[in-house]
Amino acid sequence: MPTSIGLEKLHELVGAGAQLVEVLPAQEYRQAHLPTAINLPLGKLHESEVAVLDRTRAVVLYCWDAL
Amino acid sequence: LSARAACRLETLGFAEIYDYVPGKVDWLAHNLPVEGERAAPPTAGRLMRDDVVRCAAGDRVADVLDAIKDSPYTFALVTDETGQLLGRVRGSLCSESDRQRPAGEVMELDPSTVRPHRSAETVAKRLADKDFKWAIVTTPEGRLLGVAWREDLKSAASEG
Numbered sequence: 104m105p106t107s108i109g110l111e112k113l114h115e116l117v118g119a120g121a122q123l124v125e126v127l128p129a130q131e132y133r134q135a136h137l138p139t140a141i142n143l144p145l146g147k148l149h150e151s152e153v154a155v156l157d158r159t160r161a162v163v164l165y166c167w168d169a170l
Numbered sequence: 171l172s173a174r175a176a177c178r179l180e181t182l183g184f185a186e187i188y189d190y191v192p193g194k195v196d197w198l199a200h201n202l203p204v205e206g207e208r209a210a211p212p213t214a215g216r217l218m219r220d221d222v223v224r225c226a227a228g229d230r231v232a233d234v235l236d237a238i239k240d241s242p243y244t245f246a247l248v249t250d251e252t253g254q255l256l257g258r259v260r261g262s263l264c265s266e267s268d269r270q271r272p273a274g275e276v277m278e279l280d281p282s283t284v285r286p287h288r289s290a291e292t293v294a295k296r297l298a299d300k301d302f303k304w305a306i307v308t309t310p311e312g313r314l315l316g317v318a319w320r321e322d323l324k325s326a327a328s329e330g
Contacts, residue, residue: 105176105187110200113190121188126175135206137197145171148178158184165190165197166171 105164113163121161137165198287199310212326214293215286218307218316224249227256227274234259234273247306247314248277255306255314257281283308286315294323 108116117123123140125132132142143152145166156162176189190196198204201215210216223237223246234246238261248256257277268276283306284293293305297320305323307315 105173105180105189107191108188109190109192110196112188116188124175125194126171127194133206134208135194135198135204137194138203138205140205143175145175145178148175148182150182153179153182153184156184161186161188162179162184163188163190164172164175164179165193166175168193168195169191 108163116161116163119161121163122156124156124162124164126164126166131167140165195287196310199285201286201307201309201315212290212323212329213286214284214288214290214305214307214318214323215315217290217322217326218286218318219322220316222247222317224314225259225273226250227272227277229273230269231259231264231271231273231276232269235261235264235269243304243317246273247281247317248273249314253313255281255283255308255312258306281306283312284318285310289327290318290323291327293318294320294327297323 123137124143125136125140126143126145128144129142172189176187179187222243223241225234225246225248227248238246245258245260247258250256257279258281259273259277264276286307297305303320305318307318
């Protein structure tokens with residue numbers, strides 16, 4: 104079950120080596136994204152695409168806002 | 171989007187998944203750095219200054235007024251020990267009888283604020299509409315970040 108987090112926990116997880124993933128479209132990612140984040144748009148979350156992620160480490164996902 | 175993406179990753183066998191629900195706008199609203207082609211647009215947070223007088227609610231008004239006189243502002247901002255904005259002391263609204271009182275008793279409780287990711291153009295226009303010189307910049311939780319000057323915002327907006 105994915106866990107919802109806020110900014111403080113985000114800092115903690117990234118500091119501990121979590122992988123940060125922006126799921127917005129590539130154009131929005133190119134304009135501005137969180138440092139170290141990679142881009143995996145929601146529509147491309149296929150087995151082959153997520154192979155870039157390390158399954159042994161935590162993954163933190165984000166989009167634009169809570170809506 | 172991120173909630174659906176998290177469920178999708180779970181389906182694909184990932185075990186430790188977190189959803190930063192407030193998202194990129196929350197990150198920007200805390201004036202944190204980003205990377206990318208538009209990583210440094212002119213915003214209130216990029217242009218704000220950090221030279222406003224800050225005081226505690228228990229500070230004597232006389233001391234606060236002295237500090238205001240030595241600053242480029244006509245007011246001081248009252249914060250708690252964590253930087254949370256509590257109010258504003260305006261020099262022009264303090265009388266002689268207020269001088270020995272604590273700032274917390276004379277401060278305005280409702281100064282308007284803006285978030286740091288707001289564009290320079292938007293904030294400059296808002297200030298011009300109200301004939302204000304400054305915008306107080308805080309995080310979404312109300313922690314004071316600084317003060318953006320209308321002239322700085324206007325100048326950056328015209329350049330951008």
